[in-house]
Amino acid sequence: MSQMIMNNTLIDSIDVFDIIRSIKDPEFPNTLEELNVVNEDLITVDNSTENDYCTIKIYFTPTVPHCHLAPTIGLCIREKLNLLLPKKSKIEILIKPGTHQTEDTINKQVNDKERYIAAMENKEIKKLVLECIEETE
Template sequence: MINYNNNIIDSIDVFDIIRHIKDPEYPNTLEQLKVVNEDWITVEDNINDKKDCCYIKIYFTPTVPHCHLAPTIALCIREKINQYLPKRSKIEIYITPGSHQTEEEINKQINDKERIIAALENPEIYDLVQKCIKEDEY
């Protein structure tokens, strides 16, 4: 596990963290399915003059416009980033505009702290997220 606590991070670092997340429905990674892309990630480091804090904004594109697991994919991305980056980092995750039928509703859901906590308290969702973010040998 890479520790980014004392280093400046950028979008390439974030992409390297999330690219190998497995899709909940397919035997492929999010990178292989083109769900995530380095160009869809922005990072502002040392926000508010805090050396251990950064702002990360990630867009992802579900494989189909009606993907019912889009919130789960977002949870996987968030959990994987949380394993590596400072806890004080601010992470916002959005569906790429125009790529999902209910993107506005899902965007609100996947950035609501209480909903995130509630979802991860569900053992089935938690286990699925852990399975998707588990690191394999690459």
């Protein structure tokens, strides 16, 4: 999917999964789908919210319980969705409960708008995220 989903189209979990499935893992030469980090069953979309907002909740599973790049994976998911989804989307990205040692801390980091912006202002982090979300055909 290379173009933004239009504002007047309802988004579903399949659309969201199609956007994030091809993100490359920052550590392995595989996609998040291939590593079973993301799964369509762990994505919910609610189009019934007020003001035409779409609420998206994504759980992801780090490859190991102590994965030090879990925050980066969350940033990659958020950045790709921010680029391709309408601005009126509320996105919550969470680590699947019980799959990481510091899931609460990482969930706060990934879902804090100021922390996300600060992370993406770091040139090295931004470069890594952009490499991971780059579409290759």
